[in-house]
Amino acid sequence: MTAAEFLYEVVGRRRDVRSEFTGEPVDPEVLRRVLTAAHQAPSVGLSQPWDFVLVEDEETRRAFHGHVRAERARFAGSLTGPAAKVFDGIKVEGVLDAPLSIVVTYDPARGAPAVLGRHAIADAGLYSVCLAIQNLWLTATAEGLGVGWVSFYREEFVRELLGIPEHVRPVAWLCVGPVERLADVPDLERAGWRSRIALDEVLHTERW
């Protein structure tokens, strides 16, 4: 397989994981490689506005898990009809199944005030953090690890739980660990929540 073929294969194989964690620990050397890849992401003005908080402590993960359950219930309460029924069967996190959580944050003050390229688009800082997350996600996939992004939380709760400074935003709570296998089809598609759409539906030429 060429490097290009391997990269496309990993991109296609990557899944959001909630149920397939084996519970085994993450090899520290593998973790270091994956974090190094995340840290090599492009960033607006080379601001590198991310931090990574590694959370293994079960008590901390349990506290977060309780919060996620409450937020899940809040979202479920907003649903009606068939969506409510489908959502009922959907698992939205593997916080206690995965041995490690990696919380990725955004620090808008890093490199500020003169962040080259952010003067007109404040969100460019957040985009940069998401690219670090994607690097982490893809290299973790290549290493045989599963990653599950959890966003059923209030930022203040995570900030308080992990002692994150007031001006720093938690962007993602990632559940990470070895997996038996990765599903071929996204969980939400299998559950009947939504399906992937064809590329041609989102492709525009010259103008929208």
Ligand SMILES: Cc1cc2nc3c(=O)[nH]c(=O)nc-3n(C[C@H](O)[C@H](O)[C@H](O)COP(=O)(O)O)c2cc1C
């Ligand atoms: C910003 C973001 C937030 C997400 N939050 C959650 C979440 O809270 N719970 C969850 O189960 N999946 C979450 N996901 C995963 C998506 O549901 C998943 O990426 C999508 O269904 C496509 O599946 P795939 O990643 O396996 O291709 C999130 C993904 C992104 C990019």
